[in-house]
Amino acid sequence: MNNAIEVKDLRKEFKSYSSRSGLRGAFRDLFTRNYKVVPAVNDISFSVRQGEMVGYIGENGAGKSTTIKMLTGILTPTTGSIVVNGMNPHKEREKFVRTIGVVFGQRSQLWWDIAVQESFRLLKKVYKVSDAHYNEHMDHVIKTLDIEPLLDKPVRKLSLGQRMRCELAAALIHNPPLLFLDEPTIGLDVLVKLKIREFLKEINEKYNTTILLTTHDLTDIEALCERVIMLDEGKIIYNGALRDLKDKWGDGKELQFQFLEKVDLDALKNLTIGMPVKWELDEKEHIYSALLEDIDELISQVIAKVVEAFKIKDIKINETSTEEIIRNIYEKGTV
């Protein structure tokens, strides 16, 4: 089976201009400008199989959007090669974009002033979708996303969550085999997020649609993607299963205690002196957490000591969250 996306030694450089300071500097800028070349994407290679759902994550400015823009044919790479759906995105642009769907979470694809269904109708013509195809495919999409009652409203009157569901439907009008989602759940409430995730899973199963997703919300990735590609300063620092990342990095556990009476943090520290435990206190919730390695013996020892000394209201044992793992990785800079 062919790969949906095949990227090799991809590099994108931007010229970044800097202004000189002061009025004299401004005058000199009139004649010559200072600039330096900054690589936003720095020689990355990866591939995505047809039907895979991949999370593309990184901090702001890590080069996520630049990569997506190159993969969708908006930007041309400085060097390196891209093959998406068997084509070079920046050659034969018009033919290529018929095979992809794009959703930019921060930017609307729909026409602001006209009813949603009119936007759909227009896009249907733009992508030359036949009536039969449209009806069969979109009826299902509209039902699953539950946007039937929104169809006759103009986009400007929709809430963000409603709009986002319509955006998603609009990107799927031509039933593309590959879908790019740039921050699709930004600013949405939990229910809408869940609905969107369910929907994405469903079309992935039904049509074997490949999905590349960038997001800040790691729960999206946990719910959807088998694989993540992690970017930092234009370089890929991790490319593999989310599971492995957890196994390798999430080796710590967290014990959360709530007590019936007020407890001094130092008292807890004294209690576990000599053991590899780090205590933290959430002052607002009165939750005391102990961070420690995932060793059964150690965990039971700590619990035993605490229970012996204080009256307990509640106890929890947590694995390190993905969020914490990712944060740790970025703090250290490598995997």
Add this chain to the structure above:
Amino acid sequence: MMLAYRTNYYTGILIYSINIGAYYFLWAAIYSGKQHIEGLSVTQMTTYVAVAWMARAFYFNNIDREMAVEIMEGKVAIELIRPYSYLGMKTMQGLGEGIFRLLFFSVPGLVIASFIFPVKFTWNPTVWGLFGISILLSFFINTLLNLLTGITTFFLFNNSGLIRAKRVVIDLFSGLLLPMSFFPGWAQDVMKYLPFQGISYVPSMIFTNGFSHQQAISAIWQQFVWVLVLIVPIQLLWILAKKQLIIQGG
């Protein structure tokens, strides 16, 4: 910051010069040998055109359009909770841009134009002083009219047509295209009761010595009165607009 826009800068000066040039030839053709029309010589007319366009760079701004966008996108609600007057801030922003354009744009443009075309400067400091006061007042008149148009967005929702209409009216009735003295007598009488000629006609006539000292002083007083008069409807509409904003929640 704005000097960094160099394409803007060079083409701006070039186009300004071409503009004055084209008007010069048009007026030369209109005069076609006549010494004076309505008391202005062809040299005074050229100077009038050059100064009128230079002054326009100073008083002109897009506050009305910016306000319309901010109101439609609901950003005004945020501006209202900031610790300054929104209208005052807009005015000052326009003034800053105006002064910038005046210094870096109009003055060099005027100097270039004066080398090519018979533009005549006066060296009388009194005239320069009066001119300075006058264009400052014309800035305020024009800006107040812009604020007025901008505020109407609250009530009309989409007012791009109104903004366009206002611009056209100001270009003609402010005396930018034609000195008021060229209009038929009845039209001149009507114009006396409108604020528009305070925007372009008054400062340009002062600069070209088309006004006597007495005329200049009284024209400036009229400008000043118009500034005061225009503040009233703006404040009223602004209070109404704020009320509406609170009721509708932006």
Add this chain to the structure above:
Amino acid sequence: MFYASMFFQYVSQYVKTRFQYRANLFVEFFSDLLSQAVNFIFILIVFGHTSLLHGWNRDEIIFIYGFFLVPFALFSAFFNIWDFNDRYIIKGELDRILTRPIHSLFQIVLERMELESLLGALTGLVVMFYSGSRLGIELKWFDPILFIVFVVGGALVYGGVFVMLACVSFWADARTDIMPMMYNISNYGRYPVDIYNKVIRFVLTWLLPFAFVGVYPAAYFLGKKEWFSYAFLTPIMGVLFFVVSIFVWNQGVKKYRGAGN
């Protein structure tokens, strides 16, 4: 024809949208009429002080203005791209355009059209008939055909120049205010070019050929034989400038995709 059918799709959407803001539509009609009236008043006032403008009389100048309004209306209806830089480059709307399978310039033309400007063509025809009848112009059978050819040529000249100006945004380092200033210059094609000196005449004929939108083609209908050769150049200049502008546009898009924003 895919592009023709897309055109009509967008037009029907456009009409629906416009009727949502009927009041503003009305004000826009009015402001268009007003700006046409302002230019008309300018001509009337000028001729209140002189009888001939370099050998052209008042009705001839009015006729040129009437002619000018027709290609200008076509241009304003379809090349409403004066805020291209703000809307598409700075706000990044061009990215969306580039993910759709239609030529980028054509999409922008479709998205930004302002069909109400076409009303200006009607005003122009009325003005032409008024001054034409005062001048006693007689029409030959092929004149309406030539009129259409000249109008389309003129609109293409305009479109070509303004598309090229929009393209400046692809290369310029920041926003430019050239467009609104250019609207002023474009007005000078409405007056007989022989009133200008050689430099400006050259500019208006070959560099920013706005004379082909007004005085040159109108001179044909006014029977000014000395300008006939220029009049017949109108469609050629229109096609030439428009083709070049599309070429420049494509280069600009290529540059944009290379540099990003």
